[in-house]
Amino acid sequence: MESKIEKHKKRFTITQIVLMVMAKAPGSCCSLEYLSEKTSVDKDELLVYLSRLAQRGIIERKWHKGRAGKERMYCLKYKDELL
Numbered sequence: 001m002e003s004k005i006e007k008h009k010k011r012f013t014i015t016q017i018v019l020m021v022m023a024k025a026p027g028s029c030c031s032l033e034y035l036s037e038k039t040s041v042d043k044d045e046l047l048v049y050l051s052r053l054a055q056r057g058i059i060e061r062k063w064h065k066g067r068a069g070k071e072r073m074y075c076l077k078y079k080d081e082l083l
Helices: 002-008 014-024 032-039 043-056
Strands: 029-031 059-066 069-076
Touching (some): 014 029, 014 032, 014 043, 014 069, 029 032, 029 059, 032 043, 043 059
Antiparallel strands (some): 029 069, 059 069
């Protein structure tokens, strides 16, 4: 999948690539580490894009409790939640 994303980096913006990766993820939710790995974008830069998407109301941030502790998850909102 990395080769496909590298190929599309010239065509799409980072925001669009993030949304594509999130749409393909199970449950449309991703952690920061997962997004950073799949998009090959620095985590600090990725946080800027994610916070902008959250401000626009396209994604929402949730806490996920797992074995390793709490982890921040970024989830796409469903179509009916956007309206």
